[in-house]
Amino acid sequence: MTRRAAYEAQQKRRANLIAGVSTALVLALVVFLVPLAPGWEAVRASFFNGEVFVRVFPDLLRAFVLDVAIFAWSVPLIFGLGLAIALARGNTNPALFPLRIFGAVYVDLFRGIPVVLLVYLVGFGIPGLGLARPWNSPYIWGTVALVLTYSAYIAEVLRSGIESIHASQRNAAICLGLSERDTMRYVILPQAIRRVVPANMNMLVALQKDVALLSFIGPVEILRQAGIFKSLLANFTPYVAAAVIFLCVTVPATRYADYLMNRDRDART
Amino acid sequence: MPEPRLSLRGVTKSFGDVQVLKGIDMDIAPGEMVCLIGASGSGKSTLLRCMNGLEPVDDGEVRLDGVDIAEPGFDLTPIRQHIGIVFQSFNLFPHMTAYDNVALAPRRVLGEDARERIEALFARFGLADHIRKYPDQLSGGQQQRVAVIRALAMRPQTMLLDEITSALDPELVGEVLDVLRKLRDDGMTMVLATHEMAFARDVADRVVFMDQGVVAEEGAPERIFSAPERERTRRFLASVLR
Numbered sequence: 001m002t003r004r005a006a007y008e009a010q011q012k013r014r015a016n017l018i019a020g021v022s023t024a025l026v027l028a029l030v031v032f033l034v035p036l037a038p039g040w041e042a043v044r045a046s047f048f049n050g051e052v053f054v055r056v057f058p059d060l061l062r063a064f065v066l067d068v069a070i071f072a073w074s075v076p077l078i079f080g081l082g083l084a085i086a087l088a089r090g091n092t093n094p095a096l097f098p099l100r101i102f103g104a105v106y107v108d109l110f111r112g113i114p115v116v117l118l119v120y121l122v123g124f125g126i127p128g129l130g131l132a133r134p135w136n137s138p139y140i141w142g143t144v145a146l147v148l149t150y151s152a153y154i155a156e157v158l159r160s161g162i163e164s165i166h167a168s169q170r171n172a173a174i175c176l177g178l179s180e181r182d183t184m185r186y187v188i189l190p191q192a193i194r195r196v197v198p199a200n201m202n203m204l205v206a207l208q209k210d211v212a213l214l215s216f217i218g219p220v221e222i223l224r225q226a227g228i229f230k231s232l233l234a235n236f237t238p239y240v241a242a243a244v245i246f247l248c249v250t251v252p253a254t255r256y257a258d259y260l261m262n263r264d265r266d267a268r269t
Numbered sequence: 270m271p272e273p274r275l276s277l278r279g280v281t282k283s284f285g286d287v288q289v290l291k292g293i294d295m296d297i298a299p300g301e302m303v304c305l306i307g308a309s310g311s312g313k314s315t316l317l318r319c320m321n322g323l324e325p326v327d328d329g330e331v332r333l334d335g336v337d338i339a340e341p342g343f344d345l346t347p348i349r350q351h352i353g354i355v356f357q358s359f360n361l362f363p364h365m366t367a368y369d370n371v372a373l374a375p376r377r378v379l380g381e382d383a384r385e386r387i388e389a390l391f392a393r394f395g396l397a398d399h400i401r402k403y404p405d406q407l408s409g410g411q412q413q414r415v416a417v418i419r420a421l422a423m424r425p426q427t428m429l430l431d432e433i434t435s436a437l438d439p440e441l442v443g444e445v446l447d448v449l450r451k452l453r454d455d456g457m458t459m460v461l462a463t464h465e466m467a468f469a470r471d472v473a474d475r476v477v478f479m480d481q482g483v484v485a486e487e488g489a490p491e492r493i494f495s496a497p498e499r500e501r502t503r504r505f506l507a508s509v510l511r
Contacts, residue, residue, distance in 0.1 A: 172360035176374035177350040186373055190364050268403040
């Protein structure tokens with residue numbers, strides 16, 4: 001072992017020891033101190049009731065399938081619309097100026113309204129026009145509200161990605177004789193989209209949680225199902241169970257996205 | 270004299286208040302190799318970028334095979350395939366393999382699957398083993414050779430080369446200059462901005478010394494390098510040749 005390697009091994013042992021001791025200390029504090037709080041017994045009974053947890057979990061999981069479905073059909077719509085808005089905002093053709101203005105207004109409007117407000121306005125307002133079945137479905141209009149809000153965010157993320165690609169890339173493509181359109185499609189967009197994957201993963205995690213807002217306009221998805229159980233059993237544990245289910249999806253999803261990004265990068269360097 | 274491939278008359282170009290080109294006249298014959306030399310900021314790169322319309326000129330004419338491409342509003346897209354350009358910083362597309370970098374423009378612009386031609390170009394310039402690699406997996410010299418191949422795949426009649434060895438480690442410069450020698454042997458019309466004085470002296474048909482936005486002196490390389498007429502040419506050469 002070289003002198004340097006011996007020194008680094010010693011440093012590493014030291015760092016591991018300190019990390020282990022401090023983690024154990026924090027855990028001990030949580031485990032021993034929190035139960036000393038005067039209201040702990042009541043909180044444990046109403047939020048961490050194992051019996052209730054086991055009883056409601058399968059039903060919550062079934063209700064969660066609806067969240068996943070709403071999420072799944074919203075995502076392609078959000079990305080399609082977001083990309084269209086981003087491209088509309090970036091175009092420089094004077095004939096398409098109205099499209100550019102529309103893109104800017106769209107983003108300002110739907111990024112500026114709280115999601116829950118838009119869910120109420122669109123989800124109750126539009127079926128209130130007296131539309132016939134199935135066009136008065138809260139699933140449709142709830143999805144529309146989510147798509148409006150999130151496509152405005154995604155459009156801005158994509159636009160920032162497009163603008164982050166150095167002008168020399170565009171110059172190189174244009175000088176080869178590629179049209180503006182092909183330059184965007186084959187040179188700029190593929191790089192821009194890769195660059196904003198982490199930001200978009202953030203948006204997807206936020207969307208996965210915001211799907212629960214549709215519970216306010218009718219669909220019995222996981223949050224509403226948890227609310228029903230809460231009233232039925234006079235216990236808050238169903239909400240904790242719902243939170244656990246959300247975490248089981250969002251945490252692995254973000255880790256998997258990180259893994260994909262790293263693999264993609266390693267393949268090219 | 271045959272009609273020049275490229276003919277510039279009174280070309281001026283400003284960036285803001287700074288006039289970078291102050292009236293350039295220049296004729297480049299088919300098959301000629303012209304080296305632009307001069308200090309940084311003398312206008313070499315800008316002049317090259319004006320030759321293919323990447324920078325629009327403020328005034329003057331740029332005629333490519335007799336057509337004035339500097340006419341405001343002229344659609345440059347169709348002529349860009351006749352005039353290739355290679356940049357100092359390679360500017361390969363990092364998300365594509367070397368092959369895809371080269372094949373994109375022939376496929377989209379010429380509507381041609383130029384596979385055999387492209388593979389032959391990679392083989393000719395010693396990159397056959399690297400055709401499936403991504404730019405980040407290649408050395409600077411290899412990347413720059415891919416950039417040259419990418420321009421050649423469009424079958425240009427003229428090549429503009431903007432200090433293409435300036436970003437390379439010294440030991441990699443030679444492999445890129447060898448590529449230019451091969452192109453010269455093919456009879457390619459070339460204009461290159463360069464700091465490689467020995468190379469310019471060796472292979473150029475004509476050397477153009479630029480200083481502060483004008484052509485200060487031009488002529489055959491032997492004459493420019495051994496008996497410059499102008500004082501500022503002498504001073505520049507003394508500073509770079511030591």
